[in-house]
Amino acid sequence: MKGIFKINGKELEISFEAHKVLLDVLRENGFTEVKEGCREGECGACVVLLDGKPVNSCQVLAASAMGHEITTVKGIGTLHNPHPIEEAFVEAGAVQCGFCTPGMVIATYALLKENKDPSDEDIKRALDGNLCRCTGYVKIKKAVKLAAKKVSENE
Amino acid sequence: MRDISKPVRRFDASEKIAGVARFVDDHYEEGMLYGKIVRSERVRAKIKAIKIPELPEGYHVISAKDIPGKNRIKMIFDDWPFLAEDVVNYFGEPILLVVGPEREKVYEISESIEIEYEDIPAILSVEEALLNKKPPIYGENNLFADYFFEKGDVENAFSEADEVIEEEFKTGFQEHIYLEPQGMIAKYNNGRIEVFGSMQCPFYVKNALIEEFDTKPDKIRVVQTTTGGGFGGKEEYPSQIAGIAALGAYKTGKTVKLVYDRAEDVEFTTKRHPSHIRIKGAVKNGKVIGIEVEIILNAGSYAGLSSVVLQRGMFAATGAYSIPNVRVIGKAVATNIVPMGAFRGFGAPQSIFAIETFMNHVAKRLGRDPVEFKLSHRYRKGDTTATGGLLRNEVRLPEIVNRVLSMSDYYSKKKEKKEGKKLYGIGFSMFLHGCGFTGNGEEILKSIARLKKRKDNKVEILISNVDMGQGPQTTLRKVVAEVLGIPYEDVIYENPDTDRVPDSGPTVASRTAMIVGGLLYRAAKELKEKWVDGEEIVVEKQYRHPEYIKWDQEKFKGDAYPEYSWGANVIEVEVDPITYEIDVKKAYAVFDLGTPLDRKIIEGQIHGGMLQGIGYATLEVMEQKDGRFMQRTITDYIVPTALDAPLFETDLVSQPYEHGPFGAKCAGELTFVGAAPAVCAAVEDALQIDLYEIPIRPEKLLTIMEKKNESEV
Numbered sequence: 001m002k003g004i005f006k007i008n009g010k011e012l013e014i015s016f017e018a019h020k021v022l023l024d025v026l027r028e029n030g031f032t033e034v035k036e037g038c039r040e041g042e043c044g045a046c047v048v049l050l051d052g053k054p055v056n057s058c059q060v061l062a063a064s065a066m067g068h069e070i071t072t073v074k075g076i077g078t079l080h081n082p083h084p085i086e087e088a089f090v091e092a093g094a095v096q097c098g099f100c101t102p103g104m105v106i107a108t109y110a111l112l113k114e115n116k117d118p119s120d121e122d123i124k125r126a127l128d129g130n131l132c133r134c135t136g137y138v139k140i141k142k143a144v145k146l147a148a149k150k151v152s153e154n155e
Numbered sequence: 156m157r158d159i160s161k162p163v164r165r166f167d168a169s170e171k172i173a174g175v176a177r178f179v180d181d182h183y184e185e186g187m188l189y190g191k192i193v194r195s196e197r198v199r200a201k202i203k204a205i206k207i208p209e210l211p212e213g214y215h216v217i218s219a220k221d222i223p224g225k226n227r228i229k230m231i232f233d234d235w236p237f238l239a240e241d242v243v244n245y246f247g248e249p250i251l252l253v254v255g256p257e258r259e260k261v262y263e264i265s266e267s268i269e270i271e272y273e274d275i276p277a278i279l280s281v282e283e284a285l286l287n288k289k290p291p292i293y294g295e296n297n298l299f300a301d302y303f304f305e306k307g308d309v310e311n312a313f314s315e316a317d318e319v320i321e322e323e324f325k326t327g328f329q330e331h332i333y334l335e336p337q338g339m340i341a342k343y344n345n346g347r348i349e350v351f352g353s354m355q356c357p358f359y360v361k362n363a364l365i366e367e368f369d370t371k372p373d374k375i376r377v378v379q380t381t382t383g384g385g386f387g388g389k390e391e392y393p394s395q396i397a398g399i400a401a402l403g404a405y406k407t408g409k410t411v412k413l414v415y416d417r418a419e420d421v422e423f424t425t426k427r428h429p430s431h432i433r434i435k436g437a438v439k440n441g442k443v444i445g446i447e448v449e450i451i452l453n454a455g456s457y458a459g460l461s462s463v464v465l466q467r468g469m470f471a472a473t474g475a476y477s478i479p480n481v482r483v484i485g486k487a488v489a490t491n492i493v494p495m496g497a498f499r500g501f502g503a504p505q506s507i508f509a510i511e512t513f514m515n516h517v518a519k520r521l522g523r524d525p526v527e528f529k530l531s532h533r534y535r536k537g538d539t540t541a542t543g544g545l546l547r548n549e550v551r552l553p554e555i556v557n558r559v560l561s562m563s564d565y566y567s568k569k570k571e572k573k574e575g576k577k578l579y580g581i582g583f584s585m586f587l588h589g590c591g592f593t594g595n596g597e598e599i600l601k602s603i604a605r606l607k608k609r610k611d612n613k614v615e616i617l618i619s620n621v622d623m624g625q626g627p628q629t630t631l632r633k634v635v636a637e638v639l640g641i642p643y644e645d646v647i648y649e650n651p652d653t654d655r656v657p658d659s660g661p662t663v664a665s666r667t668a669m670i671v672g673g674l675l676y677r678a679a680k681e682l683k684e685k686w687v688d689g690e691e692i693v694v695e696k697q698y699r700h701p702e703y704i705k706w707d708q709e710k711f712k713g714d715a716y717p718e719y720s721w722g723a724n725v726i727e728v729e730v731d732p733i734t735y736e737i738d739v740k741k742a743y744a745v746f747d748l749g750t751p752l753d754r755k756i757i758e759g760q761i762h763g764g765m766l767q768g769i770g771y772a773t774l775e776v777m778e779q780k781d782g783r784f785m786q787r788t789i790t791d792y793i794v795p796t797a798l799d800a801p802l803f804e805t806d807l808v809s810q811p812y813e814h815g816p817f818g819a820k821c822a823g824e825l826t827f828v829g830a831a832p833a834v835c836a837a838v839e840d841a842l843q844i845d846l847y848e849i850p851i852r853p854e855k856l857l858t859i860m861e862k863k864n865e866s867e868v
Binding site: 027032033034035036037038039040042043045072073074077078079082086089090091093095096097098099100101102105123124125127128129130131132133134135136137138139140141 | 162164165167168169170171172173174175176177178180181183331332333334335336381382383384386416417418623624625626755756758759761762763764765766767788789790794796797798800803
């Protein structure tokens with residue numbers, strides 16, 4: 001089937017098979033910043049924003065996402081024009097292997113939209129759906145705190 | 156001079172954050188084929204017949220018969236095939252590869268292939284393997300390795316002892332759960348095979364392919380793609396995936412992508428070796444004067460690296476303790492399950508868990524404080540290790556231990572336990588880790604590192620070691636830039652490509668910073684002397700063991716490692732008195748890993764390593780039933796999340812190693828080994844019981860507590 005997807009602010013017409021999940025449609029169309037870590041909705045590597053809400057894109061039927069706003073990490077910032085959250089991740093040393101990172105950034109973005117000054121507990125809960133095997137989460141939590149500060153300073 | 160330990164912006168961070176770093180599955184090429192492995196559905200069987208349906212055009216099924224060279228993955232032993240021939244030895248063993256242009260069609264074909272088997276009695280446990288009643292999997296007795304070494308006179312120690320204490324410990328399987336599943340892309344052009352993928356050891360892959368295709372080294376090229384975690388899981392196993400993918404490319408002439416999904420990765424790739432460890436200690440006048448340790452590792456169905464994993468485990472058998480009379484026995488046993496493999500610590504975590512827990516139990520029996528008891532046995536400078544190696548450097552354990560005790564306020568917390576709904580406990584561990592390859596490994600490898608100064612005065616690091624998250628792209632750049640006195644940005648370090656880099660050895664054994672970094676340090680010193688602006692200059696350095704290091708690989712005598720790193724951990728837990736769930740609240744650590752090459756990167760290693768160790772001790776349960784793992788996804792196999800992670804407080808003591816760059820020693824594995832015994836000691840403290848097994852499962856605790864409560868009534 002064919003449909004219009006709004007990805008990172010751009011409308012794209014994409015043909016896809018009806019049973020496909022959003023993760024596959026995104027990755028097959030070049031949005032490889034959305035990572036496949038498990039396909040079970042457990043690891044959070046494939047998290048994107050769907051109308052501003054974080055979802056595991058492996059658990060969303062692509063057809064159901066047509067016409068909705070889809071945001072990947074590339075819709076938040078770019079290599080040369082990073083979002084303050086992304087800068088916070090670098091500064092805090094929150095990136096190791098980097099495979100979970102795009103999902104972590106999205107989860108952080110979603111959290112800070114709702115809660116400008118999250119507590120440690122809020123941060124842990126917001127990141128609970130995103131697995132990381134490298135960092136012990138310490139510097140990721142630090143990055144979220146730092147990001148909150150940066151985002152509020154930017155406003 | 157800049158402070159080498161001062162954190163800098165990681166060189167790989169921005170691309171990873173922005174989503175532009177390309178992992179193996181992010182590579183795509185027009186006309187590329189997708190691969191899917193057809194796996195054994197039996198635990199142990201003869202393959203009687205294979206029925207392949209009629210294939211649509213463009214689809215192919217590839218088997219062991221298509222391998223032009225040797226169907227054995229080059230490792231230490233010669234037993235592990237790329238694709239099974241007539242016999243399968245574990246559930247899930249690769250038999251065939253299906254390739255074709257549409258992924259879903261490939262999957263469909265792989266499911267429609269029928270394989271007829273004739274079962275062979277499977278060996279489902281170490282006990283069964285040792286009984287040797289069924290046809291052996293390996294050799295005559297199922298032993299991939301059967302080792303022994305001694306120091307002093309153990310029998311005499313037992314006869315002189317006031318008391319002999321014997322205990323048995325068990326540790327479980329552990330799955331790596333690197334976030335990026337394994338995968339490879341292979342190409343075949345003009346008689347040349349090229350493989351791109353997620354890996355720790357490009358030359359392991361290259362050497363495996365040379366034998367598989369019976370070809371010359373210049374016909375094989377291996378390139379590492381940005382690797383999403385390894386932890387040992389991408390040490391030897393990628394050679395198998397690469398070999399299978401390359402065979403697909405070789406047969407079809409097309410690019411083949413073979414990427415595992417998570418379920419495949421959890422169920423069918425290597426795991427940490429489960430162990431049974433028996434310790435018998437001779438105690439006299441309040442000291443352990445003799446010890447016999449028997450380590451039995453479940454190695455799975457093929458030898459893989461198990462013999463060396465066992466050696467590292469055996470050399471760590473007495474932990475950080477100087478015990479005059481030692482006997483260590485080790486066996487790596489074949490059973491019909493996936494081959495066990497490398498995993499952070501490589502045999503040492505099993506031994507350190509056992510010796511640490513044993514020392515705690517002996518201290519309790521003697522009415523001694525475990526910390527003080529352990530310190531009274533600690534290694535000192537000038538002592539000889541269990542293998543008779545000399546500790547040439549200062550062993551700063553007293554300082555390390557004092558700092559972790561004061562940081563955690565250990566004694567006051569232990570004395571005045573927090574009152575609450577949950578049962579509070581605090582535990583301590585101290586330990587060491589041997590840096591670099593075990594025994595004569597580095598001497599055999601003779602690693603080469605190269606620096607190339609370009610005409611534009613930028614300097615390129617040419618080594619085969621990879622950044623899989625542990626940070627060498629940043630730390631090794633710093634080492635070279637610092638020696639040369641040039642900006643960090645003027646040092647280049649790309650993902651290794653075997654066409655361009657010399658073999659500086661695998662990215663394992665915490666050797667990259669100390670051994671390869673040491674070579675780069677020396678190369679940079681020489682380059683500095685030869686430096687001429689605007690000219691191209693190449694400097695190469697080859698590893699040689701310091702001359703004072705003596706090792707006998709036959710007898711396991713001498714310096715098993717050139718140097719050691721040290722550490723102590725304190726862990727606080729709360730145990731729910733009804734469900735017996737363990738909540739790890741706080742983790743404290745002090746390490747001596749020499750000079751840190753970047754404090755922030757080292758902290759990342761510490762937090763990640765310790766949390767993986769905490770998972771190993773608690774949540775990470777993997778069991779086999781009738782030759783299959785019961786945990787086959789990350790819904791079943793639980794790794795710690797942000798909610799499970801404790802608060803950390805860590806610090807460093809730095810005793811430099813003269814041959815490490817700026818004094819760096821080993822770090823990555825050290826951070827893992829002490830967590831499990833500290834968690835165990837904390838749970839023992841909370842419930843006032845003795846434990847002998849990890850992972851510590853709530854249902855086990857419940858049984859133990861019911862028994863305890865009955866006997867107390």
